Amino acid sequence: xxxxxxxLKQATPVVVDHAKGSWIFGDDGRKYLDFTTGIxxxxxxxxHPDVVAAAQEQVGKIIHAQxxxxxxxxxxxxxxxxxxxxxxxxxxxxxxxxxxxAVEASIRLARMATGRPNIVAxxxxxxxxxxxxxxLTTAGTKFRSGFxxxxxxxxxxxxxxxxxxxxxxxxAIDFALKELDYLLTTVSSPKDTAGFIIEPVLGDGGYxxxxxxxxxGIRERADRHGIVLILDEVQAGVGRTGKFWGHDWADITPxxxxxxxxxxxxxxxxxxxxxxxxxxxxxPGSQGxxxxxxxxxxxxxxxxxxxxxxxxxxxxxxxxxxxxxxGLEGLQNDDPRMGDVRGLGLMQAIEYVDADGNPDAATASAxxxxxxxxxxxxxxxxxxxxxxxxxxxxVVSAEEIGIGLDAFARASKAIQA
Numbered sequence: 001x002x003x004x005x006x007x008l009k010q011a012t013p014v015v016v017d018h019a020k021g022s023w024i025f026g027d028d029g030r031k032y033l034d035f036t037t038g039i040x041x042x043x044x045x046x047x048h049p050d051v052v053a054a055a056q057e058q059v060g061k062i063i064h065a066q067x068x069x070x071x072x073x074x075x076x077x078x079x080x081x082x083x084x085x086x087x088x089x090x091x092x093x094x095x096x097x098x099x100x101x102a103v104e105a106s107i108r109l110a111r112m113a114t115g116r117p118n119i120v121a122x123x124x125x126x127x128x129x130x131x132x133x134x135x136l137t138t139a140g141t142k143f144r145s146g147f148x149x150x151x152x153x154x155x156x157x158x159x160x161x162x163x164x165x166x167x168x169x170x171x172a173i174d175f176a177l178k179e180l181d182y183l184l185t186t187v188s189s190p191k192d193t194a195g196f197i198i199e200p201v202l203g204d205g206g207y208x209x210x211x212x213x214x215x216x217g218i219r220e221r222a223d224r225h226g227i228v229l230i231l232d233e234v235q236a237g238v239g240r241t242g243k244f245w246g247h248d249w250a251d252i253t254p255x256x257x258x259x260x261x262x263x264x265x266x267x268x269x270x271x272x273x274x275x276x277x278x279x280x281x282x283x284p285g286s287q288g289x290x291x292x293x294x295x296x297x298x299x300x301x302x303x304x305x306x307x308x309x310x311x312x313x314x315x316x317x318x319x320x321x322x323x324x325x326x327g328l329e330g331l332q333n334d335d336p337r338m339g340d341v342r343g344l345g346l347m348q349a350i351e352y353v354d355a356d357g358n359p360d361a362a363t364a365s366a367x368x369x370x371x372x373x374x375x376x377x378x379x380x381x382x383x384x385x386x387x388x389x390x391x392x393x394x395v396v397s398a399e400e401i402g403i404g405l406d407a408f409a410r411a412s413k414a415i416q417a
Contacts, residue, residue, distance in 0.1 A: 011036070011379055012372050019046030022393050022400050024377065032372075033404050035392050036379050040203075040235045040347070043262030044307045045395040051265045054303035058296045067095070067293040074298035081305045082273065085244050087253045092279035095271045095293030099234035099260040100128025102270040103197070105287060106256045107132060109274065110195030110228040113281035117152075118188040120180070120196050120227075123159040124205030124383065127197065127232055136197060139204035140383045155188045159202070160214050163340045163351065169211055177217045190225035195256075197230040200246030206382035207342065207349030207389050209241075212250035219252040228278070230256040234270070235347070238262035239308055239394050242318030242345030249344065262394075265304045267297035313394040320396050321345035327405035328390070335412060337363055348390045351382065359384035366415040373414075374407035 017027045022045055024032045034046070044051055058074060065072035079093055086093075096102050107119050119136065121127065126139035135151035137143045144150055158179045160172035167175070184190050196218050202208040222229040231254040236246030240262060243249060247257075255278060260270035268291075308314065325341065325348055332338040332350070337360060339353035352360040352367075364386045368378045381389050392404065 011368070012377055014372070014377065021045040021048075022396050030375060032375050032377050033400060033407065034377050035390050035404055036377050037391050037393050038266060039261070039379065040240060040391050041261045042266050043238055043240070043394050044265045044304055044313070045393040046266075048265060048303075048307055048395070050307050051300050051303045054299045055267065055296050058299035062295050064291070065295045066290060068288055072295045072298070074295050074302060075293045077302045078298045078305075081302055082271070085305070086273050087245070087247075087257060089253065089275050090257055090273040092276040093271050093273045094279070094287045095269060095298075096289055097268045097270060097291050097294075098128070099232075099258065099270055100130040100133040101289065101292070102234070102258045102260055102272050103127045103133040103136065103232060104130060106230045106232075106258055106272045107136070107195060107197065108286055109256065109272070109279065109282050110230060112283050112286065113228060113278055114194040114226065116192050116194035118155060118193045119153060120155050120157055120183065120188060120193060122157050122176075122198050124161060124202045124208065125159070125197070125199055125232070126202070126204035127199075137204075138383075139202070139206075139381075140385075143204075155183060155193075157183050159205075159208070160211055161206075161208060163342075166357075170213075173211050173214045173217070176214060180218070180221065184221070184225070190227065193225065193227050195228040195230050196222055197232055199232045199234075199236060200249070201236040201241060201344055201347055203235040204381045206351065206387045207347060209249070209342065209344050210246075215247060215250040215252050219250075219254075222255070228255045230254065230258065232258045234258055234260045236344075238304075239314040239317050240345055240347050240391075242314065242321050244314055246344070263304060264297050264301035265307075267294075267300040269294065269297035269301055308394065311395065316396075317345040317394045320392065320398065320401050321348065323398060323401045324348050324390060324392070324405070327401070328408075331405075331409055331412065343390075346390075346392050346394060346396065349381070350388045350390075352386045352388070359386035361385035363415060364388050367408075367411050370411035370414045371408060374410050376404055376407035376411065378408075 121136040127133045127136040160176040162172035340351040352364040354360045
């Protein structure tokens, strides 16, 4: 009998029968509130009727139209739609299938454009599992170990993780910027540094918002040294943080934006965007792929962007995110295990610690599992596995936030210290 790889572990025992909006209906007859959204993918909820209709219509026209062979209308429409929301000046787009592929395309572009070999990433970042993307990833050793040698030319700088250091945010930012300067002085000369890559909110690294002043400091250094600034918006983009792009919380414009996950409500598509001038510096043949920019996925992405705009889902993410944060902070007041509650919009997290302030992965895992019995689906993350992330769809209602908070409170109470 053929089975899935034993290395693939499900976070829940749920087998899906069907799903709608914020809810998954299992083949066990139970209804689960989905605060995982496929790791931040089903932005418009499960099976939004407009997304379903767009995909169904496109399947009847053409499924696979390889876009360096023939052009198809959904990709042209998607490119136009993205132009309405991309940062000013980022007017050229390359499409792939996954976040990892887009990350690799971005670092290839940075190296080709500058003629420099090195990429600086930041502690706790997650950029994918393919070899080059994993080489940039420090959200945990499980993503980058066991298949050495990994890609060379990667340097890792500190991230201003104030809670971990036990500092206030300004102290952590000052430290991280000072260490970045030291890295550029001692390890990777600016003349050898092609790009900086960072997530505006760390994903697998623990749902840590990157402080705006830190992003602005990185932007200033990139400008000063001619370094390409790459913002990995795979998880934080497309409205997730309560602004369309996660970096919109800072006063910066990146040189390259990477998007995927929530862009097509579950269909696999990713992209990098840059200025036409920068994109033209990629070498001929360096961008491409058989399935990139698939016609059905592109049609779903167009419908997703339409839904997000028409239903004001970015504003909804901001408002529902405030309600979610307030509820979690209220629970934190009575639960010392909840060492830190943080996040932006509908990208919230709780970091669990023991009585000595050390990471407590056992409690995080136990509460995540206990929530299943309360019909609430959650995920863990963080380098130590001690963070529960809460990722409702952008369509989530105030009532559903309340239901989720009540279920989370019951699960927390069921797991006593």
